Amino acid sequence: MDTILSINNITKSYGAVKALKGVSFDVPEGSVFGILGPNGSGKTTLLGIVMDVLKANSGNFLWFGQPGSPQIRRKIGSLLETPNFYSYLSAIDNLKITQAISGRGTSNDIDVVLKKVNLYDRRKSTFKSFSLGMKQRLAIGAALLGDPGVLVLDEPTNGLDPEGIAEIRRLIVELKDKGHTIIMASHLLDEVEKVCTHAAILKTGNLLTTGHVDEIMMDEDVVELSAADTNALINILKQMGKEVVLDDKNNTIQIIFPKGTAKMDEINRYCFDKGIVLTQLVLRKKRLEARFFELTNN
Amino acid sequence: MKQKKRTMTSLIRTEWLKMRKYSAFWWIIGITALSYPGINYIFYMVYDNLTNQPTQASKLAKMAVGNPFTFPDVWHTVAYFSSWFVFIPAVVVIMFISNEYTFKTHRQNIIDGWSRRQFITSKLIDVLIISLLITLIYTAVSLVAGIANHERLIRDTWGKSYYIGLFALQTFAQLSIAFLIGFLVRKAFLALGIFLFYYMIFEPIIVGLLKVYGKDSGKYMPLEISDRIIPVPAFLGKLNTPEKYQEALNDIQPHVLITIILTAIIWFICYWVNSRKDLK
Numbered sequence: 001m002d003t004i005l006s007i008n009n010i011t012k013s014y015g016a017v018k019a020l021k022g023v024s025f026d027v028p029e030g031s032v033f034g035i036l037g038p039n040g041s042g043k044t045t046l047l048g049i050v051m052d053v054l055k056a057n058s059g060n061f062l063w064f065g066q067p068g069s070p071q072i073r074r075k076i077g078s079l080l081e082t083p084n085f086y087s088y089l090s091a092i093d094n095l096k097i098t099q100a101i102s103g104r105g106t107s108n109d110i111d112v113v114l115k116k117v118n119l120y121d122r123r124k125s126t127f128k129s130f131s132l133g134m135k136q137r138l139a140i141g142a143a144l145l146g147d148p149g150v151l152v153l154d155e156p157t158n159g160l161d162p163e164g165i166a167e168i169r170r171l172i173v174e175l176k177d178k179g180h181t182i183i184m185a186s187h188l189l190d191e192v193e194k195v196c197t198h199a200a201i202l203k204t205g206n207l208l209t210t211g212h213v214d215e216i217m218m219d220e221d222v223v224e225l226s227a228a229d230t231n232a233l234i235n236i237l238k239q240m241g242k243e244v245v246l247d248d249k250n251n252t253i254q255i256i257f258p259k260g261t262a263k264m265d266e267i268n269r270y271c272f273d274k275g276i277v278l279t280q281l282v283l284r285k286k287r288l289e290a291r292f293f294e295l296t297n298n
Numbered sequence: 299m300k301q302k303k304r305t306m307t308s309l310i311r312t313e314w315l316k317m318r319k320y321s322a323f324w325w326i327i328g329i330t331a332l333s334y335p336g337i338n339y340i341f342y343m344v345y346d347n348l349t350n351q352p353t354q355a356s357k358l359a360k361m362a363v364g365n366p367f368t369f370p371d372v373w374h375t376v377a378y379f380s381s382w383f384v385f386i387p388a389v390v391v392i393m394f395i396s397n398e399y400t401f402k403t404h405r406q407n408i409i410d411g412w413s414r415r416q417f418i419t420s421k422l423i424d425v426l427i428i429s430l431l432i433t434l435i436y437t438a439v440s441l442v443a444g445i446a447n448h449e450r451l452i453r454d455t456w457g458k459s460y461y462i463g464l465f466a467l468q469t470f471a472q473l474s475i476a477f478l479i480g481f482l483v484r485k486a487f488l489a490l491g492i493f494l495f496y497y498m499i500f501e502p503i504i505v506g507l508l509k510v511y512g513k514d515s516g517k518y519m520p521l522e523i524s525d526r527i528i529p530v531p532a533f534l535g536k537l538n539t540p541e542k543y544q545e546a547l548n549d550i551q552p553h554v555l556i557t558i559i560l561t562a563i564i565w566f567i568c569y570w571v572n573s574r575k576d577l578k
Contacts, residue, residue, distance in 0.1 A: 052414075053405045053577040074411030084406035086397070089319055100312040101410040142410075 002029040003065070004150055004181045005050060010059035012045055018205050019045045022059065025200045025210040027183055032176050034192035034213070035185040037202035038296055043185040044081055046202070047154050051078055063150075074102045077148040079156060083139030087128035091119050091138050094127055095145060104146025116171075117141040132159035140168065151175065154185045169195055189289045201295055208295045217291045221262035226252045226280040227271070236274040252280065309420045313427070317394075326390040327431055334380045334439045341379050342367050342443070345533060365447055366533040370457030372444040375531040377465040380436045384469055385497055387428050388476035389490060394424050395477060396486035405577045414572045422565060425477050429470040436465050464527050467554065471524040471561045472497075478564050482571075497521060517549070523560055526553040 005027040012020040020042045027033045035043045048054035050061050052068055063072045085094040095110045105113070114120040117137040122130070130138065136159045143151055156172075157165045172182055172195045186192050192199060193213070200210035209216055227233040230251060237244050237255055245254040262283060271278050317323050345366060349357075366375040398404040398421075407417050440462075444455065476493050483489040505516030517526055529546035 048576075051409045053408055055574070055576055070408075070411050070413040070416070073409060078409045080405070080409055082402065084402040086316060086401055086403060088321070089316075093315065093319060097312055097315050098410055100308060100315060101407055101412055103308075103411065 003027065004029050004031075004063070005183065006062045006065075007046070007050070008060050008062075010046065010049060010056045010061065012042070012049060012054065012056050012205075020049075020056075021205040023200075023202065023205070023207045024059075025207060027181065028198065029181055030176070030179050031198045032172060032182045032184065032196045034196035034199040035183065035202065036187065036189065036192055036199055036292060038187065040204070041202040042205045043187075043202060044154055047080055047152055047183070047185055051076075051080060051152060053080070074104065075148055076150045076152055077104070077143035077145065078152040079139045079143045080152070080154045082158075083135040085127040085135070085138065085142075088126060090124045090126055091130075091141075092123045094138065095142055098142045098145055102146070104148060106146075109146055113141040113144045116144060118167075133161060133164055136160055137164065140171075149180055151180060151182045152184075153182065155187070156184060157186075157188065157191060165191070189292050193289075201292065203296045220259050221257040222284040223255050223257065223262050223264070223267060224252050224280065224282045224284045225255070225267070225271070225278055226250075227276050227278050229276065233271070233276050233278075236271060236276060239274075240270065254284070305416070306419075309416060310423055310427075313420050313423050317424070317427070320394075320397075322393055323390050326386055327435075330383065330386050330432060331435050333383045333386060334376070334435050335442070337379045337382065338367075338376050338439060338443060341375075364533070365449065366531050367443050367447040368449050369444040369455040370459070371532060372440050372447065373458040373461040374528070375533070376436060376440040376443055377461040377468075377528045378531050380439065381465065381468055381525070381528050384432075384472045385494060387432050387469070388473055388493055388497070391425055391428060391473045391476045392480035392489045392493065393486055395421055395480040396484060396489060399484045400486070408577060414577075415569060418565070418569050418572050421477065421481075421568070425470060425473050429466055429473055432469050433462060433466040437462055461528065464550070464554070467557060468524045468527050471557045472521055474561050474564045475520055478568065481568055517553075518556070520560060523553060524557040526550070527557055 003026045007023060007025055007027075009022045009024050010020050011018070011022055023042070023046060035046065037043050045054060049056045050063070050068065051073060061068060063076070066072065086097070089097070091114060092110060095113070096107075099105050099107075099110065111120065111123075114123050117140055119134060119137055119141060122134065127135065127138065136156075140153070140156060143153065157168050160168065169191065172184070175182060176195070176197070184192070184196065196213050198211065199213050199216055201208040201216070225233065225237075230246070230253065233253060234244050234246065237253065240255075242255040242257075245256075246252075247254065264281060264283060268278060268281055349365075364371065366372065398407075404417065407420070408414060412420070476489075479493045479496075480486070480489040483492060501519050501521050505519055505522050508514070508516035516522055526546070526549050529543070529550065532543065
């Protein structure tokens with residue numbers, strides 16, 4: 001798998017505040033790459049640097065193996081921070097400017113993306129007359145213009161209603177299926193967990209972890225079990241020397257193993273030998289949210 | 299070369315897309331198109347009152363200065379009076395750059411694929427387009443005034459038409475100063491305030507004070523540098539001191555050079571600052 005974006009040891013300071021402290025990671029081709037972190041973690045700063053609106057103090061980045069340049073940026077559909085358009089111009093005129101600068105798409109493509117983001121009926125309305133959600137949708141439309149192979153989206157669901165959020169999620173999955181690479185900064189972990197294949201977690205300018213989402217979340221094996229007699233199951237698991245967590249609501253039990261050490265067949269045989277027939281035995285992924293808090297709270 | 303030409307065409311096209319539906323731009327062009335004939339008509343009336351009196355002095359004055367609104371002097375006369383109103387197009391120049399900051403499109407244009415250099419070039423094109431339109435209005439007013447005051451004996455219609463070039467240079471130079479202020483200050487009203495204060499109050503006072511103390515070093519103040527490329531017209535200049543008028547004419551050439559140098563420095567600053575700073 002080729003690398004679309006390679007970030008190497010980037011640092012950035014705003015006066016005394018160090019926004020990024022030597023961040024490095026690679027974005028593989030065809031991935032949906034989530035950049036996660038609490039507010040002020042450096043997500044937007046990092047995207048600003050790779051799109052050349054901010055200057056890094058040190059370090060470098062490569063797009064498609066080459067240093068960033070206007071020619072490369074024209075191939076990337078981007079939405080950074082807020083939707084930035086000329087307020088006195090209509091949706092269609094604003095996209096004409098995006099098209100003129102980026103060289104992406106044709107006049108027909110403008111209509112196509114406006115339909116895709118449900119703004120075609122309002123294409124002649126000025127940007128200033130749009131609601132926050134409509135502005136966001138126009139920005140997504142601009143990023144999609146000409147169907148670029150790489151998209152950089154900073155908080156793409158900002159200001160959208162639940163239906164709009166679901167639409168964007170569907171769109172991202174659709175683009176991923178077509179082989180596009182999407183780099184997405186977000187603090188909405190549920191959103192990332194649902195669509196991202198890879199992620200990098202930032203906190204106060206430091207990279208905490210990066211990799212495949214499954215790898216990030218599976219730092220340990222969480223085994224979920226249940227049986228007709230929950231108390232008996234708890235007792236025999238305690239005999240195994242494991243710490244047992246009871247989920248009262250679902251009447252299930254969780255035990256934790258170091259990553260890669262949970263042997264499901266052995267657990268099943270052990271319980272059966274002790275006279276307990278399991279009704280459920282699952283190796284669970286930890287929720288990204290839980291993993292995120294673990295990482296960012298340390 | 300072909301690539302450069304294509305890039306330039308694309309920049310012009312993009313700026314035109316931004317400009318053509320910006321109502322303030324058309325209002326300003328409209329106001330300029332009214333103010334230029336207006337101010338020149340007022341001074342024509344002043345001249346007319348001065349020289350059409352049934353007195354001997356009036357006839358002598360007319361003989362001495364001629365009609366400044368006939369060819370070829372009309373090019374100079376209209377250029378001088380029209381140049382007083384450069385603050386009108388300056389408003390739209392400042393609006394064009396401060397709009398980019400307000401809408402954050404100075405970032406978006408880069409994200410979409412312009413280089414930082416191309417962004418400043420696009421703004422340079424804005425200032426050039428506005429200067430060109432203003433010069434066209436001046437040229438039209440000069441032609442109309444010249445034709446309206448046509449005297450059969452004077453055939454040298456284009457004799458002083460080099461004032462078109464001088465007027466264009468002066469307009470571009472002074473609008474470049476307005477642009478620099480807008481570019482650095484970012485906020486439209488603050489930039490407009492600073493420019494108007496500097497243009498109407500600060501620099502004239504400094505130049506005036508230096509004159510009072512017998513020094514002409516005020517001619518090197520940023521706006522005065524280009525003001526001197528269109529000196530006071532003959533009918534005002536000659537009535538006072540012919541020597542000083544000649545001196546002012548002699549100053550045109552060196553001031554053209556200094557104006558070009560200053561304007562080049564202004565744009566160099568814009569390119570340099572924009573290439574280094576974070577676009578916030």
